Amino acid sequence: MRNAPTSYDIAQVLGGIQTVEAAQGLFKDRMDAEHYARICRIQTPAILIKIANAIAMCDPEAIFVNSGTEADREWIRQHALGNNEERALPMPRHTLHFDLKEEQGRIIDRTFYIVDPDEKVSSLALKKLRDEALAEIKSRMVGIMRAKTMIIGFYMRGPIGAPVSNPALEITSSAYVSHSAEILYRNAFDQFDGEVARSDHFYANIHGEGLNRPEDLPHARVFMDRRHRTTYSCNCTYAGNTLLLKKGNHRFSVDKAVYDNYGQELSEHMFITGIEGPGGRVTWFAGAAPSGCGKTTTAMAGSWFVGDDLAQMWIADDGSVRSINPEAGIFGILEDVNWEGDPFLMELLRKPGTEVIWSNVLIDADGVPHWTGNRETHPERGFNFQGDWEAGMLGADGKPVPISHPNARCTVAARALRNYSDRCEDPLGVETRVITYSGRDSDTMPPVWAAKSTDEGVLIGACIVSAATATEVGAAGVKRAPWANAPFIPGSLGDYMAAQFDFFGSPLIHDEKRPIMAGLNYFLTHGARGGEGRALLGEKRDVKIWLGWLERLAHKEVSTIETPIGYLPRYDDLKTLFATIIDKDYPEDLYTKQFSLYIDHILGRIALQKAAYSKDQNIPFKLFTILDRQREALEALKAAHGPIVPPQAL
Helix, strand or coil: CCCCCCCCCHHHHHHCCCCHHHHHHHHHHHCCHHHHHHHCCCCCHHHHHHHHHHHHHHCCCEEEECCCCHHHHHHHHHHHHHCCCCEECCCCCEEEECCCCCCCCECHHHEEEEECCCCCCCCCCCEEEHHHHHHHHHHHHCCCCCCCEEEEEEEEECCCCCCCCEEEEEEECCHHHHHHHHHHCEECHHHHHHHHHHHCCCEEEEEECCCCCHHHHHHCEEEEECCCCEEEEECCCCHHHHCCCCHHHHHHHHHHHHHHCCCCEEEECEEEEEEECHHHCEEEEEEECCCCCCHHHHHHHCCEEEECCCEEEEECCCCCEEEECCCCEEEEECCCCCCCCCHHHHHHHHCCCCCEEEECCEECCCCCEECCCCCCCCCCEEEECCEEEECCCECCCCCECCCCCCCCEEEEEHHHCCCECHHHHCCCCEEEEEEEEECCCCCCCCCEEECCCHHHHHHHHHCCEEECCCCECCCCCEEECHHHCHHHCCCCHHHHHHHHHHHHCCCCCCHHHCCEEEEECCCCEHHHHCCCCCCECCCHHHHHHHHHHHHHHHCCCCCEEEECCEEEECHHHHHHHHHHHCCCCCCHHHHHHHHCEEHHHHHHHHHHHHHHHHCCCCCCHHHHHHHHHHHHHHHHHHHHHCCEECHHHC
């Protein structure tokens, strides 16, 4: 989304720097000789002017230009320890960061798009007119770095040279934010000018944490300026609100895909993983799931890991869909990470040798981190996100205080994983043959089903329903989560949906390379399938089977059961996969419970989606056509077989 003629750059208005000469003069006045020499290695005028305006606006005491050397990374680590943003743990290269207990997730109620009068944004987003945003940023961010050191980092969101990688600046006074960026992204100081020239743009992120006090959180803000591809963040520390290379720039990348490269590129909230099939072949998957809904677990279930959170996709000249991971690391939710389901990640967390930033976990007297769901022996007391903790203590609401916050995280480099693939840094990406969509659905959809066409595959993504998770402050209940990407879609959902239909249905994709599109659901409960309780109907490790079935479906090696919602697996195929992949018996009565169609539940889901999308403008009519076709077929199936239809009946 390029600049409008009447739109102005807020950083430039507040900083007052309009020429390269003025920027260079400011650098010479404000930087010591070493860092002035570093900034002089950057030649692109727009980059220099943006950095100079950030300095003039925020007024730091000192400036550190991060050139990406190991010495620079070590300086950042030590700076984070020295200013108490992190503390060292006994395990070498492990550190701990605590966010304020009131800021344990994205502050969605204080996150805004900066808009011009003619600019439309998603109906799911908050917005402020540019003049209002200017006034707020001026009151909150001018001088916010006084007595602090500004750290300027030059990063790539994706491998160097990939067609859909995006260069980005991270300008912050938080060493924790900069330390996280060094793990999660590719420092590209030496290549930055060239990558900006190749892609003809860059993102800029300006963050000041302020005084980091609870009383300042009402004044915390995150602003995203689509016209100038610049984010502003202040008075907050949680990485989802401050490391705007991540979800802030992901939003800009969605815009770029939908409006600049329509039908050729997608920017998705997806993992990328390689599943090993018969004969050692590797089939590459990308899959969407809202944060906290098993995306990292699914990524780790693959034989070869590329990414666990974000994906950039494009149609390559050979007629395939290609994917890269904008990130080079993992900012992973820890709840329910354990040796049974996540052995590769647990090796990094529990054995020496890997750099880890822990956040919002419990630390015991020996300096060992603990978290909910790790299936290890927990201490009776320790220190966690809300202060001193002991087993059984109650919070102000009368409820037990958990051992760790549900949004507790670990930050690690992907290359440390035992199943890391060096394709992570391949600018050609990986050929993506399977696309999955999943949420937290306790009572409706089966564990896996495949779309009958790419249009129906887009529908699966559009109709994700999920229980709210702890990644958003104040979120509760059950909600729609289209493509698991809706919070990060700046423009209209109709435009985004049309881009999805046209991308996956593009004639540029060769039919033999067109991805299988499917739904996944790990969260069916016994209570929803004739039993009792909220325990899951299956185990965490079963994900390998659902992925294994899709891998074989992509190669036309399994047969299917056709239903109104898509294709279901046959029992004999799943029984064989359970035995050969995870050495587990799979009784037919469990298959029947998991794959029976609870038609009234599915019809209710369709009605929910139709009602919700009817309120949005510009939704492609084919969405409603497909939903109506599924509804009519389900009603006919109910008339013939009743409200619960076992797969054997089909």
